[in-house]
Amino acid sequence: xxxxxxxxxxxxxxxxxxxxxxxxxxxxxxxxxxxxxxxxxxxxxxxxxxxxxxxxxxxxxxxxxxxxxxxxxxxxxxxxxxxxxxxxxxxxxxxxxxxxxxxxxxxxxxxxxxxxxxxxxxxxxxxxxxxxxxxxxxxxxxxxxxxxxxxxxxxxxxxxxxxxxxxxxxxxxxxxxxxxxxxxxxxxxxxxxxxxxxxxxxxxxxxxxxxxxxxxxxxxxxxxxxxxxxxxxxxxxxxxxxxxxxxxxxxxxxxxxxxxxxxxxxxxxxxxxxxxxxxxxxxxxxxxxxxxxxxxxxxxxxxxxxxxxxxxxxxxxxxxxxxxxxxxxxxxxxxxxxxxxxxxxxxxxxxxxxxxxxxxxxxxxxxxxxxxxxxxxxxxxxxxxxxxxxxxxxxxxxxxxxxxxxxxxxxxxxxxxxxxxxxxxxxxxxxxxxxxxxxxxxxxxxxxxxxxxxxxxxxxxxxxxxxx
Numbered sequence: 001x002x003x004x005x006x007x008x009x010x011x012x013x014x015x016x017x018x019x020x021x022x023x024x025x026x027x028x029x030x031x032x033x034x035x036x037x038x039x040x041x042x043x044x045x046x047x048x049x050x051x052x053x054x055x056x057x058x059x060x061x062x063x064x065x066x067x068x069x070x071x072x073x074x075x076x077x078x079x080x081x082x083x084x085x086x087x088x089x090x091x092x093x094x095x096x097x098x099x100x101x102x103x104x105x106x107x108x109x110x111x112x113x114x115x116x117x118x119x120x121x122x123x124x125x126x127x128x129x130x131x132x133x134x135x136x137x138x139x140x141x142x143x144x145x146x147x148x149x150x151x152x153x154x155x156x157x158x159x160x161x162x163x164x165x166x167x168x169x170x171x172x173x174x175x176x177x178x179x180x181x182x183x184x185x186x187x188x189x190x191x192x193x194x195x196x197x198x199x200x201x202x203x204x205x206x207x208x209x210x211x212x213x214x215x216x217x218x219x220x221x222x223x224x225x226x227x228x229x230x231x232x233x234x235x236x237x238x239x240x241x242x243x244x245x246x247x248x249x250x251x252x253x254x255x256x257x258x259x260x261x262x263x264x265x266x267x268x269x270x271x272x273x274x275x276x277x278x279x280x281x282x283x284x285x286x287x288x289x290x291x292x293x294x295x296x297x298x299x300x301x302x303x304x305x306x307x308x309x310x311x312x313x314x315x316x317x318x319x320x321x322x323x324x325x326x327x328x329x330x331x332x333x334x335x336x337x338x339x340x341x342x343x344x345x346x347x348x349x350x351x352x353x354x355x356x357x358x359x360x361x362x363x364x365x366x367x368x369x370x371x372x373x374x375x376x377x378x379x380x381x382x383x384x385x386x387x388x389x390x391x392x393x394x395x396x397x398x399x400x401x402x403x404x405x406x407x408x409x410x411x412x413x414x415x416x417x418x419x420x421x422x423x424x425x426x427x428x429x430x431x432x433x434x435x436x437x438x439x440x441x442x443x444x445x446x447x448x449x450x451x452x453x454x455x456x457x458x459x460x461x462x463x464x465x466x467x468x
Contacts, residue, residue, distance in 0.1 A: 006073045015283050018199075036059065036060070037057055037060040037061075038058060038060060039057070039058065039060050039064060040055050040056070040057050040058075040266045041055070041056050041057075041058055041064045041065065041068040042054070042055055042056075042065075043055075043068035043071075043072060044064065045070065045406070046333040054072075056071050056072075058071070058207065065351045066145055067137070075249075077080045082095050088112070095244075100391055101214070108427060110342060110360075111335055111338035111339040111342050112334075112338060113338065114172060114337075114338035114341065114342035114345075115335050115336070115338025115339070115341075115342070116334055116393055117264045117338075118289055118337055118338070118341055118372040119141060119142055119143035120141065120142055120143070120279055120284055120287070120288040120289075121140075121141045121288065121290070121291065121331060121334075121337060122139065122141070122275070122288060122289070122290045123136055123138070123139045123141070123290075123291050123293075123333050124137075124138050124290060124291070124292045124308075125137045125138070125139060125293065125295075125330070125333075126292075126294060137149065137150060137152065138268065138271070138272065138304075139330075141414035148275065149270065150267075150268060150271045150331060151267070153263055153264050153266075153267035153268070154156075154214060154263055154267065156259070156262050156263055157263040157264055157267070158262070159217065160256040160257070160259050160260035161256070161257075163217060163220045163221065163256055164220075164253045164256040164257050164260070166220065166224045167224075167245070167246050167249050168241060169193065169244070170190075170193070170224065171228070171229070171242070173186055173189045173193065174186050174190070174231070174237045174242065175188060178237065180237050181236050181237035181238075182235070182236070184202050186231075186237065187231075187232060187235070190228045190231060190232060191232065192403065193228060194228045194229070194232075195219050197225045197228070198225070200217075200221055201218060201221050201222070201225070202317060203414065204217050204218055204221075204262075205218075208234060215250065216255065216256065216259075219252055220249065220253070220256065223245070223248055223249055223252065224245075224249070226243075227242075234412070253460065261303060264303055265307065269306055270309075272308075272311055273311070280397040282460070286316055286320075287320075288320065289320045289321075289322065289337060290308055290320060290321045290322065291322045291324075291333045291336060291337055292304050292305055292308075292321065292322065292323045292324075292326065293324065293325075293326075293327040293328070293332075294323055294324070294325060295325055295334055296325055297374045299323055299324075299325055300422070304322075305321065308321050314425075315418070315430065315432065318425055318426050318429040318430075319426075319430060319433060320430060322337065322340055324336055343365050343366065344365070344366040345364070347361060347362045347364075347365035347366050347458050348362055348366075351365075353434070355397040357374070360374050361374075361425065361432075363430055363431065363434070366430055367426055367427060367430055368426070369427075400437050408435070409432055409435055409436065412428050412431065412432050413432065416428050416429060
């Protein structure tokens with residue numbers, strides 16, 4: 001039996017030797033096959049009477065029925081199993097999925113690189129080691145690779161904030177046992193907290209510090225220590241008792257937060273103003289981005305955000321201050337910056353400004369609005385029979401349709417000043433920015449609008465000759 005007859009021997013010098021080697025291999029294979037002992041099994045794939053059994057030779061070393069079952073499927077049956085890419089329709093799906101996954105890999109790399117190509121950038125960090133949750137550190141990153149860091153505020157700032165958090169700390173320990181407090185590990189956890197408070201009290205009493213500050217600190221610590229001791233002595237937790245403790249602490253906490261905030265602003269103001277002056281001298285302040293990593297409870301309004309509201313004009317603040325819960329460290333802050341600013345550049349370049357739909361896509365990809373929101377709104381209106389209107393559209397519905405670009409910008413600014421919605425302000429200010437940018441590029445202002453186009457984001461009409 002010749003099992004390797006398809007092999008071509010091209011080396012003339014070794015052709016004789018190669019033929020001998022092939023013959024040797026065939027002999028070995030023949031000998032191997034002859035030593036295998038097989039038995040014939042009448043195997044039926046289906047056990048019904050109508051299915052005729054087939055005689056299948058199988059090795060004699062195992063369960064004949066089981067081994068025969070491995071030969072029962074047709075090649076077509078097996079092809080369906082291993083041909084996981086499926087039919088033409090599934091091939092298209094998988095091919096486009098491969099494109100999408102490849103694009104996402106490239107996109108991930110793009111936002112990484114873009115995020116490290118945007119300067120100046122200030123990260124108002126809340127994740128600095130030993131300062132997590134304090135929110136008092138600012139780092140300025142410059143294009144030449146250098147960085148500047150604000151000095152930490154005086155220690156009183158952090159002490160006041162730490163002590164003001166005590167009622168919440170007690171709440172996290174005892175609240176799970178509000179309904180049943182006779183059993184549980186709350187007692188051991190309160191004892192640990194009591195030991196920490198005792199150490200803090202002893203530390204303050206051993207230090208010579210300002211009498212008013214020391215009294216404030218000790219009043220907060222002693223009030224909390226007394227409440228803990230009452231819980232341990234009575235071996236019970238009562239919601240009413242906890243509320244009474246909190247009411248006793250409230251004036252002390254209020255004063256502590258007021259003093260902490262004042263200390264933070266006093267410490268940060270001159271340092272941030274110095275940075276602003278330096279960047280203004282280089283004509284870079286209005287291009288400076290600020291990333292404020294935060295958590296949801298303070299993502300809508302926080303001291304770091306308010307500091308930059310004082311240092312920036314409103315448009316600069318709304319478009320260049322990024323507040324997000326996502327970043328957990330500096331690297332993720334830069335990635336987020338790359339995603340947001342990179343998306344804005346991509347949106348303008350990819351979609352352009354030639355149509356209402358294109359302009360809406362630019363605005364959507366440049367803000368927190370999903371790119372498919374317009375299409376989703378159309379689908380909802382079609383299927384549900386209900387028209388959805390965004391806050392910005394509602395705010396602009398009374399804007400005069402026949403007006404010049406400069407007048408529209410003025411009216412939009414007036415709307416910005418009147419609204420309390422951050423989402424609406426961001427959308428309006430971004431629209432204003434696009435309008436002014438396009439107007440500057442074209443170096444002309446349209447005084448009257450004849451052929452009107454409606455902006456889908458704001459509901460405002462623009463000249464088709466000068467859209468944004």
